[in-house]
Amino acid sequence: MLVKTFGSAVQGINATIVTIEVNVSQGIRFMHVGLPDNAVKESHERIASALEYTGYKLPRKQIVINMAPADIRKEGSAYDLPLAIGILAGAETVKSEESERFVIMGELSLDGSLQPIKGVLPIAIKAREEGFKGFILPKQNAREAAVVNNLDVYGVENITEVIDFFNGNSTLEPTIVNTREEFFTNLNLSEIDFADVKGQESVKRALEVAAAGGHNIIMVGPPGAGKSMLAKRIPTILPPLTLHEALETTKIHSVVGNIDSNTSLISQRPFRSPHHTISDVALVGGGTFPQPGEISLAHNGVLFLDELPEFKRTVLEVMRQPLEDRKICISRAKFAIEYPASFMLVASMNPCPCGYYNHPERxxxxxxxxxQKYLSRISGPLLDRIDIHIEIVPVPFEKLSEMKDAESSEAVRDRVMKARQVQEQRFKDVDGVYCNAQMSSKQMRTFAQIDKASSELLKNAMQRLNLSARAYDRIIKVARTIADLDDSEQILSNHIAEAINYRNLDREGWAG
Structure with missing residues (x-):
């Protein structure tokens, strides 16, 4: 008997429905075609053990399985459950007309219980688009899939529950998540706050400007000056995720299996801080079995690179294109996958190997x-792509010991959100641009014009500091953000002056 069940393959952060055709007929062969990898081929042993343990038998007949489309490689153990249900439906142990209305995914243990899988959210979205009645998957992944409305999501613990459900011997309760309510409830939950940071007012101002315009920033200072502490608090002053951004972010983390069983939707902006020993592939994504890298996991959030000069030069150089295009395309001989990578780069470094160059006391x-040699580990083109360079000095004891409360993240975030609303209105007719850092040169001529006094000030700075054309653009973009924070339609000379001050590493003689 020929029957069909349906699973799904995830490519990039999108899913494709896989039709599993099972033909059970006279004979004794077992054939599995449709470009399955080794993990899928090994499913035969897991299925046989799971069925035997739960009181069923693998049919002693010829079983031919085809997984279509056959030109897409099927990877991983998540096809165990749909393959098992297809075999039982072909043997007329399960009602096939019921199983064909659902997308089914899950990894089988030898005792018939189900293990969690990856990429659940993209699969659920595709199942709804293709008009399936529901999605049957391991219980641990049910809340993640239930984010998708107009789709019945059934979380199950073992294969017996699925068989009884299709045969009408029992019912399954769909998992229901009030997406909006849960999203907005967890939106502003954070254990850290800018109020924890004593002193460093100039650095906080630079971080506020960076957050308001989506600018990349690098902090240079001695050990213990507070670089990491400040960086970790940047997500608390960024505007809250929108529901669309949260869904997009959750899809990426779902593909790599970063969503736990209690989480349905990521509601906090990601903060990723990879170690400096990270490889090129781990940072940008790819590999034998393509996965998103750290820059994609930081999408809609912050990528923090602590001790920037300690990263391998090749690792840093592969970031140059994603920083400009806000996406990464992984191209191989047989496929090309595109991952989103719209992140805010925050980097920190010591000014020298010992850490105390320009230190006021040591x-x-x-x-x-x-x-100079230490600084040259970071290439000029990469530094040019970082809009704000800010120098940090240690906090004096008087500041550390004072009891006066510092400004909270909520107060800073209010100003950032107000500036972002101005930018949102400014770029409402421009596709793919949401903040000042994303402006092209053409858009700058429209939205970031400067007056004669500002132009003269910038000209002198360019000549004295020997700045590049890209640095010229960065200064104007940052000045546009400073003007937005001041609620000024025009970019004034004081805005340009502050933006020039945020190019510390470009100063002549800074590194001796």
């Missing part, structure tokens, strides 16, 4: 030329 012990 002497630098580095040999002549070492400071």
């Amino acid at each position: 002497d630098c012990v580095c040999a002549p030329g070492v400071v």
Whole structure:
């Protein structure tokens, strides 16, 4: 008997429905075609053990399984459950007309219980688009899939529940999640706050500007000055995720299996802080079995690279294109996958190997030329793509010990959101641009014009600091953001002056 069940394959962050055709007929062969990988081929042993343990038998007949479309490679163990149900439906143990109305996914244990799988959210979205009645999957993944409305999501613990459900011997309760209510309930939950940071008012101002315009920023300062502490609090001053951004972010984390059983939708902006020993592929994505990298996992959030010069140069250079295009395309001989990568880059570094160059109290012990050599580990083109360079000095004891409360993240976020609303209105007719950092040169001529006094000030800075054309654009973009924070329609000379001040690493003689 020929029957069909339906699973799904995830490519990039999108899913494709896979039709599993099972033909059970006279004979003794078992054939599995349709480009399955080794994990899918091994499902035969898991299915046989699971069925035997739960009181069923693998049919002693010829079983031919085809997984269409056959030109897409089927990877992983998540096809165990649809294959098992297809075999039982072909043997007329399960009612096939019922099983064909559902997308089914799940990894089988030898005792018939189900293990969680990856990529649930893209699969659920595709199932709804294709008009399936429901989605049957492991219970641990049910809340994640239930984010998708107009689709019945059934979380099950073992294969017996699925068989009884299709045969009408029992019912399954659909998992229901009030997406909007849960999203808005968890939107502003955060254990850290800018109020925890004593002093560093100039740095906080720079971070506020960076958050308001979506600008990349690098902090340079000695050990213990508070670089990491400040970076970790940047997500608390960024505007809250929209429901669309939350869904897009959750899809990426779903593909790599970062969603736990109690989470349905990511409601906090991601903060990713990879170690400096990270490889190129781990940062940008790809590999033998393509997965999103750290830059994609930081999509709609913050990518923090602590001790930037310690990262391998090749790792840093592969970020240059994603920083400009806000996406990464992984191209191989047989496929090309595109991952979103719209993130805010926050980097930190010591000014020199010993960490105390330009320190107000401690002497630098580095040999002549070492400071410049240390800074040169970061290429000029990458530094040019970082809009704001800010120098941090240690906080004096008087600031650390004072009891006065510092400004909270909520107060800073209110100003950031007000500036973002101005930008949203400004770019409402421009596709793909949502903040000042994303403006092209053409859009800058329209939305970021400067007056004669500002132009003269910028000209002098360009000549004295020997800035590149890209740095010129960055200064104007940052000045546009500063003007937005000041609720000014025009970019004034004081806005340009503050933006120039945020190019510390471009100053002549800074590194000796």
